[in-house]
Amino acid sequence: xxxxxxxxxxxxxxxxxxxxxxxxxxxxxxxxxxxxxxxxxxxxxxxxxxxxxxxxxxxxxxxxxxxxxxxxxxxxxxxxxxxxxxxxxxxxxxxxxxxxxxxxxxxxxxxxxxxxxxxxxxxxxxxxxxxxxxxxxxxxxxxxxxxxxxxxxxxxxxxxxxxxxxxxxxxxxxxxxxxxxxxxxxxxxxxxxxxxxxxxxxxxxxxxxxxxxxxxxxxxxxxxxxxxxxxxxxxxxxxxxxxxxxxxxxxxxxxxxxxxxxxxxxxxxxxxxxxxxxxxxxxxxxxxxxxxxxxxxxxxxxxxxxxxxxxxxxxxxxxxxxxxxxxxxxxxxxxxxxxxxxxxxxxxxxxxxxxxxxxxxxxxxxxxxxxxxxxxxxxxxxxxxxxxxxxxxxxxxxxxxxxxxxxxxxxx
Numbered sequence: 585x586x587x588x589x590x591x592x593x594x595x596x597x598x599x600x601x602x603x604x605x606x607x608x609x610x611x612x613x614x615x616x617x618x619x620x621x622x623x624x625x626x627x628x629x630x631x632x633x634x635x636x637x638x639x640x641x642x643x644x645x646x647x648x649x650x651x652x653x654x655x656x657x658x659x660x661x662x663x664x665x666x667x668x669x670x671x672x673x674x675x676x677x678x679x680x681x682x683x684x685x686x687x688x689x690x691x692x693x694x695x696x697x698x699x700x701x702x703x704x705x706x707x708x709x710x711x712x713x714x715x716x717x718x719x720x721x722x723x724x725x726x727x728x729x730x731x732x733x734x735x736x737x738x739x740x741x742x743x744x745x746x747x748x749x750x751x752x753x754x755x756x757x758x759x760x761x762x763x764x765x766x767x768x769x770x771x772x773x774x775x776x777x778x779x780x781x782x783x784x785x786x787x788x789x790x791x792x793x794x795x796x797x798x799x800x801x802x803x804x805x806x807x808x809x810x811x812x813x814x815x816x817x818x819x820x821x822x823x824x825x826x827x828x829x830x831x832x833x834x835x836x837x838x839x840x841x842x843x844x845x846x847x848x849x850x851x852x853x854x855x856x857x858x859x860x861x862x863x864x865x866x867x868x869x870x871x872x873x874x875x876x877x878x879x880x881x882x883x884x885x886x887x888x889x890x891x892x893x894x895x896x897x898x899x900x901x902x903x904x905x906x907x908x909x910x911x912x913x914x915x916x917x918x919x920x921x922x923x924x925x926x927x928x929x930x931x932x933x934x935x936x937x938x939x940x941x942x943x944x945x946x947x948x949x950x951x952x953x954x955x956x957x958x959x960x961x962x963x964x965x966x967x968x969x970x971x972x973x974x975x976x977x978x979x980x981x982x983x984x985x986x987x988x989x990x991x992x993x994x995x996x
Contacts, residue, residue: 585900585901585957585958585975586855586860586957586958587853587863587902587940587955587956587957587958587959588856588902588957588994588996589639589866589885589888589902589903589956590640590801590850590863590864590865590947590956590959591613591615591633591641591864591865591995592853592860592862592863592864593615593617593619593631593643593860593865594643594644594860595619595624595859595860596617596618596619596620596621596622596859596860596861597617597618597621597622597623597624597860598615598616598617598631598842598861598862598863598864599615599616599624599628599832599833599849599851599862599901600615600616600780600835600849601613601615601833601835601864602612602615602616602659602660602661602662602780602810602835602848602850602897603630603660603661603662603671603835603849603952604638604835604837604847605662605664605669605837605843606837606838606840607664608621608727609636609840610635610636611634611636611637611638611641611840612632612633612634612637612662612696612984613632613633613634613635613638613641613847613864613950614630614631614632614647614662614671614762614803615630615631615632615633615864616628616629616630616631616658616659616849617629617630617631617646618995619631619646622756622854622856622859622861623859623861623993625701625804626655626656626676626678626681627650627655628646628650628656628657628658628659628675629646629647629648629649629650629654630646630647630649630657630671630699631643631646631647632644632645632646632647632696632697633735633789634702635974636968637884638866638867638882638884638886639781639845639884639885639888640996643698643832644696645698647671647689647696647697647698647699647874648671648673648689648699648701652701653677654675654676654677654687654701655676655677655678655681655782655898656674656676656677656678656681656684657673657674657675657676657966658673658674658675658676658684658718658719658767659674659718659719659779659780659833660674660686660720660721661720661721661722662718663722663723663724663729663752665724665752667729668847669690669696669721670688670689670690670692670722671684671688671690671699671838672686672688672720672722672731673686673688673689673697673718673720674685674686674687674718674720674888675704678720682715682716682717682718683708683714683715683716683718683848684705684717684718685704685706685708686704686705686706686707686720686733686755686952687701687702687703687704687705688701688702688703688705688752688753689701689702690702700795703751703753705754705755705795706720706731706733706747706755706757707776707982708735709745709757710793711738712735712743712745713737713738713739714735714736714737714738715736715737715738715777715791716734716735716736716777717733717734717735717736717745718733718734718779719733719734719779719780719781719860720732720733721733721780721781721782721836722752722840722872722988723783723784724934727750728749728750728772729748729749729750729751729752730746730747730748730749730815731746731747731748731749731755731785732744732746732747732761732781732782732783733745733781734777734778734779734780734781734794735777735778736776736777736778736935737763737796739764739765740765740766740767740836740928741762741764741766741966742764742765742766742774742776742777742778742794742797743760743761743763743774743778743961744760744761744762744763744776744778744781744783744792744794744915745757745759745760745761746758746759746760746815746816747851748815754945759815759816760781760784761815761816761817762781762808762816762817762819764809764819764822766798771823772806772822772823772824773796774806774822775797775798775803775806776797776798776799777797778794778795778796778797779794779795779802779833779923780794780795780833780834780835781793781799782794782834782835783812784836784844784870785844786844786870786871786872786877787871787872789809789810789831790807790808790809790810790811790812790817791807791808791870791877792808792810792819793805793806793807793815793825793834793836793846794806794807794834795832795833795834802832802851802877804823804825804826804827804831804832805824805825805826805831805832805848806823806824806825807822807824807825807877808820808822808823809822809823809844809872809875809877815986817895817948820875822950823875823876824967825875825877825879825967825968826848826967826968826969826970826971827943827944827967827968828852828936828943828945828962828969828970828971829852829941829943829971829972830848830850830851830852830853830970830971830972831848831849831850831851831865831968831969831970832848832849832851833848833849834847834848835847835848837867839869839882842924843869843870844869844870845867845868845870845882846867846868846870846879847864847865847866847867847868848859848864848865848868848970848987849862849864849865850862850863850864850970850972852864852972853958853959853972853973854920854972855958862993863959864987865961865970866881866882866885866954866961867881867882867884868880868881868882868963869881869882869883873965876965876966877892878965879963879967879968880952880963881952881954881961881963885904885994888994888995889904889992889993889994890992890993890994890995891992892990892991892992893991893992893993895921895981896981896983896984896991897979897981898955898979898980898981898982898984898993899993899995900978900979900980900993900995901955901956901957901975901978901980902955902956902957902993902994902995903954903955903982903991903992903993903994904952904953904954904955904991904992905952905953905954905955905982905985905989905990905991905992906949906951906952906985906986906989906990906991907927907951907952907953907982907987907988907989908950908951908952908988908989909929909951909984909986909987910929910985910986910987911929911930912930913928913929913935913984913985913986913987914926914927914928914929914984914985915927915951915953915982915985915987916983916985916986917953917955917960917973917980917981917982917985918980918981918982918983919975919976919977919978919979919980919981920974920975920976920977920979921977922977923958924938924960924973924974924975924980925937925938925971925973925975926938927951927953927962929947929951932943932946932947932948933947934946934947934951934962934969936960936962936969936971937974938960938973939974941971943966943969943971945965945966945967945969946966946967947966948964948965948966949964949965950964951964952964953982954994955973955980955982956957956994957967957975958972958973958974958975959972959973960972960973966988
């Protein structure tokens with residue numbers, strides 16, 4: 585069962601989205617891709633898809649493949665300067681695939697279909713005791729270009745490293761932009777390595793958002809809000825953005841209107857018999873509420889929202905629910921004769937249960953629930969949660985015990 589509004593590859597395995605770019609009336613989305621299997625492998629490619637919006641993407645040929653000195657083409661970013669695009673990606677080689685190098689690629693055509701590899705432009709600094717190094721993120725600054733990379737140090741410190749360039753070709757390491765020990769957990773634990781660390785601007789303030797990794801376990805996305813200048817980020821507060829077992833690898837981009845956005849890799853969404861595994865989340869628009877980062881499903885989804893559904897009985901498997909729970913309320917999502925998921929609110933906490941799995945997160949105010957076949961996404965002002973569900977039938981029904989519920993069908 586494929587989702588209708590979440591990107592999946594026709595076949596093979598996908599993970600991190602990256603290089604998401606609005607250009608000439610369409611979006612380009614690149615992603616980690618292993619075309620020949622439904623489980624991860626280190627020989628990742630950069631897949632590529634385009635569409636008029638991020639809910640109707642068409643898969644294109646592989647943009648960058650292993651070879652020419654690369655065993656794997658791992659996560660990175662795309663920038664365009666004076667009309668010329670460059671991809672900066674993590675080039676990995678066996679046997680130490682955890683410590684990559686940063687290599688550049690440039691397009692061979694106006695459609696960004698074929699890409700040619702160029703030089704290695706950054707490597708792990710020898711003065712640091714690094715055990716992991718990857719995921720370049722490049723941004724324009726007033727006096728040039730800045731690159732941030734995720735690195736884990738042998739003593740358990742997670743870091744974002746800072747590089748600077750004036751021409752996107754020659755890069756100089758400047759130092760550690762931000763770091764935090766794995767021993768720190770107040771108010772949130774941030775792991776021993778930051779994968780996909782990105783320092784961005786939201787509502788006039790600076791935010792560092794990253795994946796939280798430790799000992800080959802992929803946890804969640806966390807963030808820091810603070811002050812940034814000259815390649816150095818000073819954290820003033822820390823927070824957790826994602827919950828559940830699915831979301832990982834946030835990818836920052838600005839949409840066609842310039843709004844700051846994130847898209848996530850969603851784990852656990854798969855149809856192995858059909859030959860595909862993993863999906864991407866709906867894109868989320870970012871805002872700040874004090875020292876809290878808020879992610880809201882992108883408004884482009886509203887174009888696919890149909891009529892309000894009586895009694896929250898969806899005509900299919902895709903819907904957009906707005907739930908205003910009472911205290912100690914419960915929302916039940918069923919398909920056929922089986923319960924697909926339960927959401928329960930009590931004492932400022934939301935508990936989501938799917939089968940034998942259960943996750944909790946802080947919650948306040950209205951709750952938005954997106955259903956799309958095997959995908960469940962939950963959005964509240966205090967965070968977002970993603971999970972895989974298994975509808976037993978060809979329709980979904982939502983029932984609130986006490987609170988108000990408004991349900992819209994999603995359809996093309």
